[in-house]
Amino acid sequence: MLIQLDDTEEGSDQSSIKQLISKLCKESMKFEKEIKEMKKINDLSMNSSSNETINRIKKNHLNSLTIQFVSLMRQYQTIQLDIKSSLKMKVIRKMKIYNPSLNDNVIEESIEKKNTDNTLVQQLQQKEDQIALNFLEERHRELLSINDAIEEINGMFVSLAVLIETQGELINSIEENCNSTKEYTKQINEELQRTYHLKKKLIIVCYFLKKII
Numbered sequence: 001m002l003i004q005l006d007d008t009e010e011g012s013d014q015s016s017i018k019q020l021i022s023k024l025c026k027e028s029m030k031f032e033k034e035i036k037e038m039k040k041i042n043d044l045s046m047n048s049s050s051n052e053t054i055n056r057i058k059k060n061h062l063n064s065l066t067i068q069f070v071s072l073m074r075q076y077q078t079i080q081l082d083i084k085s086s087l088k089m090k091v092i093r094k095m096k097i098y099n100p101s102l103n104d105n106v107i108e109e110s111i112e113k114k115n116t117d118n119t120l121v122q123q124l125q126q127k128e129d130q131i132a133l134n135f136l137e138e139r140h141r142e143l144l145s146i147n148d149a150i151e152e153i154n155g156m157f158v159s160l161a162v163l164i165e166t167q168g169e170l171i172n173s174i175e176e177n178c179n180s181t182k183e184y185t186k187q188i189n190e191e192l193q194r195t196y197h198l199k200k201k202l203i204i205v206c207y208f209l210k211k212i213i
Contacts, residue, residue: 024076025149025152028073028076028152028153028156029152029156031069032069032156035062035065035066035069038062038065039062042058042059042062045058046058046059073153073156076153077150077153077154080146080149080150080153081150083146084143084146084147084150087139087142087143087146088108088111088143090139091107091108091111091135091136091139092104092107092108094135095107095135095136110136110140111136111139111140111143112143
């Protein structure tokens with residue numbers, strides 16, 4: 001029973017997942033700030049510039065970058081939900097090893113609540129089964145952490161939605177103004193340097209999360 005409830009290898013995997021989720025949340029927030037900062041820079045430039053071609057390039061560039069970021073965050077959210085579902089199934093399976101008569105819904109309800117003051121916990125406390133109780137409380141904390149991360153991503157979607165004014169990523173009918181376009185291309189590259197490495201980190205973390213699952 002002790003070995004089944006206190007699996008060191010599984011604990012290591014859960015710790016790795018928790019660290020990756022934390023890292024990805026931090027990187028996501030940084031990247032979101034970068035996009036918003038670019039929006040401010042573009043707005044100032046549009047107010048002071050009369051070149052419609054450059055303004056259109058800026059607008060499409062920011063929209064494209066934002067759409068790509070939102071798409072990546074949706075993948076991350078899906079991974080979060082998969083982790084949450086997998087974690088709940090592990091808790092249910094192991095708690096039923098402890099007590100086969102336990103109902104799946106009772107176990108799930110216990111770990112989904114904000115606090116652990118519930119029937120299942122009270123039963124464990126009465127039986128003085130500290131191993132099972134520690135396992136349940138640790139998984140409960142992990143699920144709350146994942147729920148918080150999911151809420152953060154949902155808030156980010158709402159925040160970024162106002163930045164997306166078009167779903168198109170192609171620039172149509174660009175005027176013939178090669179010199180201005182080349183000049184702004186250099187500016188685009190400078191702005192992308194601030195966001196490229198963050199975006200790369202997001203992709204890498206998503207990849208490793210999928211491998212762990």
